[in-house]
Amino acid sequence: MASKTFDTIIVGGGSAGSVLANRLSARSGNNVLLLEAGQDTPHGKVPAAVLDSYPGTAYLNPAYTWNRLKVTTEVIPHNNPGEQAPPLRTYEQARILGGGSSINGQLANRGAPTDYDEWEARGAAGWNWNAVLPYFKKVERDMDFDGPWHGREGRIPVRRIFPDLWPEHAKAVGQAFEQAGYKYLLDQNGAWEDGYFPITISNAYERRVSAAIGYLDPGTRLRDNLTIATDTQVSELMFDGQRCIGVKAVVAGRPQEFRGQEIILSCGAIHSPAHLMRAGIGPAAHLREHGIAVRSALPGVGQRLQDHPAVAVAAFLKPHARIIQDWSRRHIYTGLRYSSNLPGVPAGDMFTVVTNKTSWHAVGEQIGSFIIAVYKTYSETGQVRLRSAGWSEEPQVDFNLLSDNRDLERMMDGVRRFAALHLTPVMQGVTSDPFPASYSDKVRQVGLLSRRNKLITDALAKALDGPERLRRYLIQTLVMEGTTLQDVLTDDDKLEAFVRKAAVGVWHASCTCRMGAPDDPMAVVDPAGRVRGVAGLRVVDASVFPVVPCANTNFPVLMTAEKMADTILAGT
Incomplete structure (x- = not known):
């Protein structure tokens, strides 16, 4: 050779x-x-x-x-x-x-x-849109849809898991999005418009x-x-x-x-x-x-x-709302595209995915989150x-x-928006103890696949499913990074400090x-x-x-x- x-x-x-x-x-x-x-x-x-x-x-x-x-x-x-x-x-x-x-x-x-x-x-x-669309179609074999937006002969199959098969947390999120005025879209890769959809x-x-x-x-x-x-x-x-x-x-x-x-x-x-x-x-x-x-x-x-800056708002999932693994091991079912409406910023500039578990271990199965990303970053x-x-x-x-202030401003707005969503009755029916979340190196360490991490998280998960006061204490001391939901909803200085520290790239x-x-x-x-x-x-x-x-x-x-x-x- x-x-x-x-x-x-x-x-x-x-x-x-x-x-x-x-x-x-x-x-x-x-x-x-x-x-x-x-x-x-x-x-x-x-x-x-x-x-x-x-x-x-x-x-x-x-x-x-x-x-x-x-x-x-x-x-x-x-x-x-x-x-x-x-x-x-x-x-x-x-x-x-x-x-x-x-x-x-x-x-x-x-x-x-x-x-x-x-x-x-x-x-x-x-490389304009009309020039690249045929190549997006060439990549994919869409298992759900055809028509002018989709390819049927590509080497990468794509599909969606539709709402009838979503876990209860994802279904509740869909209801919360509807109540907030967002439209349901069948197809994330169809016409570009605001709304929530099954993730492709x-x-x-x-x-x-x-x-x-x-x-x-x-x-x-x-x-x-x-x-x-x-x-x-x-x-x-x-x-x-x-x-x-x-x-x-x-x-x-x-x-x-x-x-x-x-x-x-x-x-x-x-x-x-x-x-x-x-x-x-x-x-x-x-x-x-x-x-x-x-x-x-x-x-x-x-x-x-460049990368897409992102932060999360997470919450404890009530047992009935968690993922049932019988037919899918997916952890993300739902996404939302929305417009910040900042002057001069194109529509659909913000993107949020809803995770129905946050890690492979037992504690990860008890935590769901909204990952809020500035998708049109400046x-x-x-x-x-x-x-x-x-x-x-x-x-x-x-x-x-977040070196451009428009990114910081939209990220702060997103955290406020999805923190407040956790206070609605539909979300309170499936979650408790919401908190601003950071994908810190501490979280990464616990996320590494090891026998030690499994033993630790198995024990912690049992405690989290125990008395409410114990759960709240454990979340505040072991899971949160010091900033509360009340902080980000009522104090702009604390919100900005959290966003600046917690924002990470999403490997883009x-x-x-x-x-x-x-x-x-x-x-x-x-x-x-x-x-x-x-x-x-x-x-x-x-x-x-x-x-x-x-x-x-x-x-x-x-x-x-x-x-x-x-x-x-x-x-x-």
Whole structure:
């Protein structure tokens, strides 16, 4: 394998890489090599946690993530150097074939038409809504609906669990939404309008269908012109002058080189810009700080990092309202799209999902939550920078969530809105003891799958189902982070402090190698994914988004890879 020259080398076997490997190798004359740092997931050997309809044992499993990646999410102060730096947080990024689609919540949505029209307005010619809709349809095999919005022949099945099968908590939430004036929509991926709906999921017959399962199926793997190398971490991009000619990698602990006519980075919005910067492609001054010779001075590499800021309002679920596991292990059934109506902000800018359990363990089954996300975010001051020139060191990642005041304002409004919803009779019928919730590292630690955590949570769950006074005490001392529901409803200062501290990203890192016009100094790639200033190198993943869409990013990534694959096959 090392001596062979491939037509295309794809670095990263996540959602984008899986699509590209399938589509580019469908042309028999193309020799394609797919490199993935994590483990393989071949048919018949997909780990049970990955196949599970409930994702909580996959996305918190250190076997499937980059374990040394830490990020900051709070705004970093620039005008007060003496102020304490924000804390580092764990940020799960997938390290397994299929990437995020192998561990995510399986939410399969697309975003607003206005998102993609904005992409084109920002310089991504040919990426408006009418241009991308056919590729969204190409991705999916919709098991419920057809018509102009839907695909029926794609490699990723999508479906919904309708209200007659919702647990009592989800049904009550639907009633509460109706009483608050929100419309019921059958189809989240139909016309873009406000309302609540059954969440669309990339799941068939109660099993996850990742990009690797859908696109790297047994038939695709039989192709003579497709090579898949897992447990293979790329350490360096190789160049001959300004042309990228291959990669150096560590394969099962041993160094190796692979040569290709074209190299495609599909490592995600954190690792793709890091690869570029280590190769001398990026902000010149920053590269020189680390002793890296500048190959192409692109100030936009690693800049304008985005994610969707989110916080939660949670509550104890009364026993009759909890999930019945007899027919589904899903934990999210219901979503709500609504408009903040802030001046100049497009409709449907806010998104809330309702979780009917919050973790795999017994306490998680007793807690439900509203996860409130600013889906049309204006915070664009995040960045990915190198800590050193060494390939094995994770980059420095600062999201600067809520750096735009419109995001902070809408998040505060969302917390007020869903805190108040818990005080309605319909919600009080299924919940008690509501509280503002933070996805802190403490919560993550308890969420790790271990015998110790199971024993602790089993004991705590029994106590929570005991006397009301004991439950209230345990929730206040062990579960809450110090801010009460009354605080966020009556004290704006406490609400703002909670939101600033508690807001986290939802694993939708995007925009660090943006597509743009030739005259845009911050553009990193052209609308075909080609990296500016060098030859033989493209980026195809969420980092090329000009702005993060109002969606969970997995389906926009799949769409992007499908569209880029067509472009590459057309020779442009």
